[in-house]
Amino acid sequence: MARRKKIYEGKAKILYEGPEPGTLVQYFKDDATAFNAEKKDVIEGKGVLNNRLSEYFMLGLNNIGVPTHFLRRINMREQLIRSCEIIPLEVIVRNFAAGSISKRLGIEEGTQLPRPIIEFSYKDDSLGDPLVPEEYITAFGWASQQDLDDIVSIAIRVNDYLSGVMYGVGIKLIDFKIEIGRIYDGDFMRLVVADEISPDSCRLWDIKTGEKLDKDVFRRDLGNLTDAYTEVARRLGVMPSNVTPATKPTLIN
Incomplete structure (x- = not known):
């Protein structure tokens, strides 16, 4: 999708003007921040994983009748959402x-x-x-x-x-x-x-080991953030079970 007018840029995402009235394109960045952006880094592949995982959860909520702003995933880093206040x-x-x-x-x-x-x-x-x-x-x-x-x-x-x-x-x-x-x-x-x-x-x-699989890995310097997020995606079936975590994860549609 061609780039449109930038509406807003936050710490982890950018919002662009959508293709239709009342829509926006939400782009997931690789930026990682903690402690109100006092700690920053760029984690390759993070935006791809968060886009795919957020799609998974938003679709699940829509399916059980909890309304969300999510419409559809556009590509590996972007999704179409409803504009909301x-x-x-x-x-x-x-x-x-x-x-x-x-x-x-x-x-x-x-x-x-x-x-x-x-x-x-x-x-x-x-x-x-x-x-x-x-x-x-x-x-x-x-x-x-x-x-x-x-x-x-x-x-x-x-x-x-x-x-x-x-x-x-x-x-x-x-x-x-x-x-x-x-x-x-x-x-x-x-x-x-x-x-x-x-x-x-x-x-x-x-559940068994207490290993952290979230942004605390970055906040507390506990290891590789992409590996942690990839493990969550693998368990949920967002990634094939035979894929080895890598800095550039391969995801399935």
Whole structure:
């Protein structure tokens, strides 16, 4: 697809004008960032893997009735998505303690939480994406109380789906974050899962060994990030089982 007008460039993706009104082309970069872009690198093949994995998860959600912005994959690095108004929140769902919640509350990483915990952070890198309570969200008009109720319902369904899919291939879903967008059709508005779902936005541990298969490999210098993401793709059937992980992974349609 010929390049069109660039709409937005983030840390891991670029959005271009789509071929039809109400659409965008989402391009996945190889850039890896952590700690609000304080740590950066280019990991060859990462964008290809995240494009294919996000397609897998978004299609799965669409198939069970959870609406997403995803329309179709265009090529190895691009997908066609619906244009939507992004709510300025990251919706974080935690099943086990890890990362910031372990530091904040002194809970050992890997501890199963009493129930899935949903947190919200305000999307602003310059502020470090601070956690915000629901009171702030409604007071500042980022989302209504009805929106929040619907977002929580969506987050729970996404968690159920992802947890089951991952458990089936021997992976424990520690936590994940999603973004939610608004799509308007005349006077009708609906909420959809937007952005991406990939090992960039999830914590994934091997059930038996505890090996990390997510961006913590990059954050904590635990090994080769492409190998970790390739292993997730292989287990999910996104890659053939006889393919040896490489810097330029071979993927199947």
